[in-house]
Amino acid sequence: MSFLEIFKYTRQDSVIHRLDPRTKLLLSTVLGIISLLFLEIIPLLLIILFLLPLLGAAKSLGRWAKNIKGLAMLVLFIMVFNTLFSTDPTPFSRSVSLALRLLAMMTSFSFFFLTVHPDELSQALIKMHVKYEFALAVSMAMRYVPTLGQDAYAIMDAQKSRGVELDKGNLIKRIRNIVPIIVPLIVVAIRRALSISESMESRGFGASGGRTYMDMIQFRRKDWVIVTISLVGLILVLLLKFWWGLPSWMLWQLPF
Amino acid sequence: MTIIFEDVHFAYDGIYTALRGVSLQIDDGESVAIMGTNGAGKTTLIKHLNGLLRPSQGRVILDGMNIREKSVAELSRIIGLVWQDPDHQLFLDSVEKEILFGLKNLGFSPEESEERCVTTLEKLGISHLAKRRPFSLSGGERKRVALASILATEPRILALDEPTIGQDARQKKRLAKMLREMNDEGRTVIVVTHDIEFAVENFPRAIAMANGQIVADGPTPVVLSNETVLDMCSLTPPQMTIAARELHSIIPSIPERLTHVTELEREILRAIGGES
Known part of the structure; x- marks a missing residue:
């Protein structure tokens, strides 16, 4: 990939x-x-x-x-x-x-x-009158793609050490082998999303309406x-x- | 099954150097703690044991054979690796199935798998969780399930990455006891840990790493009471060593470099003229 x-x-x-x-x-x-x-x-x-x-x-x-x-x-x-x-x-x-x-x-x-940069993207969206929350969601999604990639590799390593042979067998076996990778990947992503939202809320995300920005695009x-x-x-x-x-x-x- | 690393170098993506010339020998049935700072290359090192990573230079030799020709699946029959994050491997809807999964992959018969599953769960004190969903368990419990899934395969060599994180004192003791039993059965046990007390109490040999290299390798009390090594690996000395040092400054006859409660007890008794 x-x-x-x-x-x-x-x-x-x-x-x-x-x-x-x-x-x-x-x-x-x-x-x-x-x-x-x-x-x-x-x-x-x-x-x-x-x-x-x-x-x-x-x-x-x-x-x-x-x-x-x-x-x-x-x-x-x-x-x-x-x-x-x-x-x-x-x-x-x-x-x-x-x-x-x-x-x-x-x-x-x-x-x-x-x-x-993901931050610039969210800035651009905000300037285009997208709600801040959505703009942030988009830029965070971009931000976490590489992290998810790292998770995927760690998961593959973990399953390989349990004897899963990812690059062997016929097509059906290979497709079945995706399950032990994809399930932990989804679970890890959801757990991370939950903890990110908790930590954002505990830092006062959404507490005040009017936001100001460090960098303005122009x-x-x-x-x-x-x-x-x-x-x-x-x-x-x-x-x-x-x-x-x-x-x-x-x-x-x-x-x- | 002797493990030998011969001048192993490794760099992620060919640029991020993680190991720079690691040479070591771990004999059959040894019990070793690998310690060091974050990013010292500890995890990278144990990933070389079962071929998840292959050295970019140097050799890894297992039982007299270069493991280059062996697949990860083949090596996993001999070497069990337990990972830091249990969430990276749990994916089935019951603890039991999770443990049977690895056994099936490695080709054990259903009857034997069943039996091993029961005994392993018992050993780890999680028999009551057998039918539970792994995702509904607490972090510490999930960690034990992940451990059980590897232990059940009874590997000749067992390597664990940070097994004590998130475990309470009782679980740590239970883990230590189990690792000792595994070791008494003649299996090699290798542990990567930051937990200095855990290392001192349970592992006779310690390997200290910093910056992709081995900076010290020897008996745990010696390695972990060496100021330079501790500094390089950003470790604090074991509590008994700190106590011994304090006592040494008052009563010079008590040696500075002690690591065990029993040693310190003996020295104090001798110093105050009691029975030794």
Whole structure:
């Protein structure tokens, strides 16, 4: 599951990291929408090619490249199944574009999660008039993903020492082997949630209505520029897709 | 079943160094306490025993054989590891089933499993919990259930990570007694602990770790009365050692380095001219 790392914030100092989280949310969403609009190989490749320099500017290209390899199995799975079972006249071409779409979507959102600290995310949500409690819940959920990952490893270790062989046996046995992992994981998560809520309440969470914040996020000129470019880009792409039609070189398919 | 670590190095994800050249030998039937600061590498060390972690450099040899070729499941028949957090392993809806689970995995027959389950629960004084749901038990009870699930497999080598945390005095005594029995049967017992009194009273040998290395290895009273070692491992000396030091400053004939009640008793009696 190492590809999940591409959704984990990394502390860096870069142009991208200094942008307002709302700008990045918009940019990621726009790119995600564009990836969903297309099932042709060339446009999807263009989206990915557009994303790579952005990741580079965020000094996260190496990290992304390293962890995206973990996606290889999933991509292979999508390709094999689609090629075998698709009713499309060119099944292989289609499965390649599906895999590319997945890659483009994941990269779009990894761009957001790699560069936005959970605290910034909750700030952004609050500025977008989401209730503080919900914003906190979202950022805490993000905060505890890696912790849950550590728990999962500890649980696997514990069960392996009791003779559970996680990577042996047929498919059914392997699926059954998930039970000894998943049940403790849920129990640990619930116990932790309870103790966090208790400790939050004992520190006066929700005691007073009006909150003030240590850090305030703020739109700067470059944020406005990027927001404008993103929105104009989205409109142009929508026009291209639904009004003007794609130029024929963009519709290119693999022959089988 | 002698355990030998030969210059074992290990780093998590290849970067976070946890062990830097650990060499040790634990003979069959020994009883050892591993002590040290948080992050000294104690847990990492015992994870090497059953192959959960593999050394990035160096070798772990069990019974004359490099364990590199052995799977965790194979090694688990010989080495039982009991973890700090019982919640990481309990997942079934009764204590009994929880104990039978490990036995089944390791290939014991149903009859034998049943029998072992009953005796283990009795030994730990939790027979009355057999039908209960593990999740409805208290923290200390869950810890004992997790312990029972490993003890039931009767491993040749038993390693426990912080078994005394959350246990009251009576449970600690019971645990100590049981570990001693296991040891008397010829099994090797290895315990990772911060509980210095527990170590002094029950384990003849102590290994002190700091910063991924072994800083002292020897008889527990010697290791745990050494000021430098205690300092490196951020441990406070055993109460008897503190008492002995205080007494030594008043009555110089009482030696400073004592760790047991009986020793101190004997020395005091001698100093005041009573029977020794």
